[in-house]
Amino acid sequence: MAAKTESRTVTIGTPDGSCDAFVAHPAGDGPYPAVLFYMDAIGLRPVLEDMARELASHGYYVLVPNLFYRTGPAPVVEVTDLSTPEAREAFFGKIMPLVHALTPDLALRDAGSYLDFLAAQDQVAPGPVGLTGYCMGGALAVRTAARYPDRVAAAAGFHAGHLATDAPDSPHRLAGDIRAELYFGHASQDDSMNAEHISRLESALDEAGVTYRSEVYPDTVHGYTMVDTAAYSESGLARHWEALLDLFARTLKQA
Numbered sequence: 001m002a003a004k005t006e007s008r009t010v011t012i013g014t015p016d017g018s019c020d021a022f023v024a025h026p027a028g029d030g031p032y033p034a035v036l037f038y039m040d041a042i043g044l045r046p047v048l049e050d051m052a053r054e055l056a057s058h059g060y061y062v063l064v065p066n067l068f069y070r071t072g073p074a075p076v077v078e079v080t081d082l083s084t085p086e087a088r089e090a091f092f093g094k095i096m097p098l099v100h101a102l103t104p105d106l107a108l109r110d111a112g113s114y115l116d117f118l119a120a121q122d123q124v125a126p127g128p129v130g131l132t133g134y135c136m137g138g139a140l141a142v143r144t145a146a147r148y149p150d151r152v153a154a155a156a157g158f159h160a161g162h163l164a165t166d167a168p169d170s171p172h173r174l175a176g177d178i179r180a181e182l183y184f185g186h187a188s189q190d191d192s193m194n195a196e197h198i199s200r201l202e203s204a205l206d207e208a209g210v211t212y213r214s215e216v217y218p219d220t221v222h223g224y225t226m227v228d229t230a231a232y233s234e235s236g237l238a239r240h241w242e243a244l245l246d247l248f249a250r251t252l253k254q255a
């Protein structure tokens with residue numbers, strides 16, 4: 001039976017300022033295994049808060065930082081109805097410059113602050129944490145697992161884009177630095193992570209000896225976990241929860 005949860009907003013100090021974030025955890029003293037939840041490009045908003053509460057109800061202390069905090073507190077760009085192509089084009093015209101401005105170096109510097117915050121919480125159990133990331137957050141989960149191998153036990157990416165590109169700093173090139181167990185739930189229709197990209201990612205993980213599962217969810221498009229978008233797939237979201245909870249149950253020490 002899922003546990004009742006408590007949630008609140010917090011502020012995390014980083015080398016570049018103050019990051020606003022959302023925290024959810026079971027209603028109790030704990031301690032609980034920690035999960036760093038990386039948002040999608042749309043940003044920190046109610047749907048992600050609901051997902052964090054759901055994950056917390058299974059016994060985890062969940063942190064969802066506003067990755068765009070350098071621009072301002074969430075919502076950095078007001079999220080309106082994204083069900084029409086016109087609305088999506090207008091929204092992403094504003095948000096994509098923020099996505100591009102969040103370089104891997106900046107994101108990984110922030111990641112250290114997020115992990116330090118989690119480690120300092122009385123309700124967080126000692127030991128490595130879990131990561132889950134969506135859209136651009138999936139790549140950040142991989143990068144964080146590679147940068148902090150001793151601090152990450154498991155990392156998952158769902159409809160994660162650009163994991164295996166020709167770029168010198170493509171996430172798949174970091175496979176040799178990863179010790180965490182990985183899981184990927186790819187959309188069946190996703191130009192940012194097509195069959196060729198998936199094959200390249202899996203080859204790199206195989207060569208590095210990384211423990212992982214990589215699955216394609218049928219009849220899904222990029223963004224399938226997000227109930228506030230036209231990409232949402234009920235079956236895709238349900239399968240995501242099954243896979244994510246299985247991963248964390250096996251890899252994170254339960255209190």
